[in-house]
Amino acid sequence: MATPTLDKVEGAKPASVASPYITVTFRIRRYNPEISSEAEWQDFPIEIDPKERVLDGLHKIKWETDGTLTFRRSCAHGICGSDAMRINGKNRLACKTLIKDINPEKPITIEAIKGLTVLKDLVVDMDPFFQAYRDVMPFLITKGNEPTRERLQSAEDRERFDDTTKCILCAACTSSCPVFWNDGQYFGPAAIVNAHRFIFDSRDEGGEQRLEILNDKDGVWRCRTTFNCTDACPRGIEVTKAIQEVKRALITRRF
Amino acid sequence: MSAETTSAVGPVEGASLYDVDNPAPLIEPPRKRTKKSPKTTRTNFELYGWLFMRLSGIVLVVLVLGHLLIQLVLDGGVSKIGFAFVAGRWASPFWQTWDLVMLWLAMLHGANGLRTVINDYAERPTTRFWLKNLLYTATVFTVLLGTLVIFTFDPNIR
Numbered sequence: 103m104a105t106p107t108l109d110k111v112e113g114a115k116p117a118s119v120a121s122p123y124i125t126v127t128f129r130i131r132r133y134n135p136e137i138s139s140e141a142e143w144q145d146f147p148i149e150i151d152p153k154e155r156v157l158d159g160l161h162k163i164k165w166e167t168d169g170t171l172t173f174r175r176s177c178a179h180g181i182c183g184s185d186a187m188r189i190n191g192k193n194r195l196a197c198k199t200l201i202k203d204i205n206p207e208k209p210i211t212i213e214a215i216k217g218l219t220v221l222k223d224l225v226v227d228m229d230p231f232f233q234a235y236r237d238v239m240p241f242l243i244t245k246g247n248e249p250t251r252e253r254l255q256s257a258e259d260r261e262r263f264d265d266t267t268k269c270i271l272c273a274a275c276t277s278s279c280p281v282f283w284n285d286g287q288y289f290g291p292a293a294i295v296n297a298h299r300f301i302f303d304s305r306d307e308g309g310e311q312r313l314e315i316l317n318d319k320d321g322v323w324r325c326r327t328t329f330n331c332t333d334a335c336p337r338g339i340e341v342t343k344a345i346q347e348v349k350r351a352l353i354t355r356r357f
Numbered sequence: 358m359s360a361e362t363t364s365a366v367g368p369v370e371g372a373s374l375y376d377v378d379n380p381a382p383l384i385e386p387p388r389k390r391t392k393k394s395p396k397t398t399r400t401n402f403e404l405y406g407w408l409f410m411r412l413s414g415i416v417l418v419v420l421v422l423g424h425l426l427i428q429l430v431l432d433g434g435v436s437k438i439g440f441a442f443v444a445g446r447w448a449s450p451f452w453q454t455w456d457l458v459m460l461w462l463a464m465l466h467g468a469n470g471l472r473t474v475i476n477d478y479a480e481r482p483t484t485r486f487w488l489k490n491l492l493y494t495a496t497v498f499t500v501l502l503g504t505l506v507i508f509t510f511d512p513n514i515r
Binding site: 135138 | 374375399401403404406407473476477478
């Protein structure tokens with residue numbers, strides 16, 4: 103990936119094979135509480151192939167320009183969910199966003215996800231997010247004796263909650279939710295998605311408890327259906343739909 | 358940080374505001390359970406509130422559009438409205454009920470909507486408390502006054 107190959111050259115323009123690199127400005131919101139209590143924007147002009155990802159640009163800055171730039175990333179391939187950040191005002195994974203897809207002619211703004219306490223630069227305190235996740239009991243709950251063989255499930259039953267199994271807990275949805283920005287007590291889309299994954303699992307018997315938790319005043323009823331979460335999800339989960347399904351389950355359980 | 362302190366990490370970003378004797382302020386995470394954090398309620402209030410908004414909304418579409426049509430469009434439009442017109446309408450229990458139901462549903466629907474807006478937008482607990490107090494007072498006052506007028510309306514008043 104780092105070596106650009108140019109075997110397909112358009113006949114008319116042989117001059118364009120020279121260099122795939124362009125100059126892109128990364129405008130990053132820097133914050134270091136040990137230096138200043140104010141966050142400020144800092145511009146980094148870098149030479150980069152537009153087919154590379156935003157994460158590659160951040161690496162380039164950290165490794166070659168400014169080693170103090172702080173951000174999270176682990177697998178760098180869209181699976182671990184560490185590098186969710188606000189790129190050009192939209193929550194995305196830096197490792198899944200190609201520079202050519204976000205208009206490299208203008209400065210690319212990069213800031214930490216909103217609604218969680220910024221610790222340094224692009225790193226936020228994820229504790230509240232994971233506390234909400236823990237609160238919905240994201241594990242299989244069963245009654246009675248353990249079966250001697252695996253818990254079987256039909257393909258249709260598996261399909262019922264397939265969409266919400268894709269969550270990687272990157273917090274892109276929760277930190278795009280305007281209700282969560284203003285009131286951190288709201289569970290947030292990610293926690294509801296992970297509750298949905300077990301509520302609609304035919305093998306699970308803790309659905310009643312989870313619904314009871316999400317029926318609380320900071321549960322699903324605070325959702326305003328703005329679809330920010332569905333737009334933000336890097337895994338393409340229909341988050342708002344999942345929340346609505348939990349609401350419907352609560353209504354049909356009652357009436 | 359004094360130069361003698363052996364640290365694995367050097368002072369890479371200039372002078373630090375904080376050190377061992379003067380640590381950075383502790384930031385309390387938003388979802389941490391403290392004495393101030395709201396208790397779990399285990400009631401269905403929000404569920405009924407949500408359902409009420411949907412159901413009252415459907416009924417209000419009929420009631421309000423019907424009301425506007427009768428008052429402003431049909432039979433001479435707005436110019437016909439006067440004391441005599443209101444007195445004539447409220448002589449019938451049907452229109453009394455219509456107006457009463459419309460008053461209650463519209464006020465509760467609007468108040469509940471504003472309650473959620475306050476919950477979403479007011480950041481400080483005291484702001485929230487006073488805004489809600491104002492809202493509930495205004496709602497109760499309007500609903501009671503309206504109900505009183507509908508039931509004690511006297512067409513022969515001079």
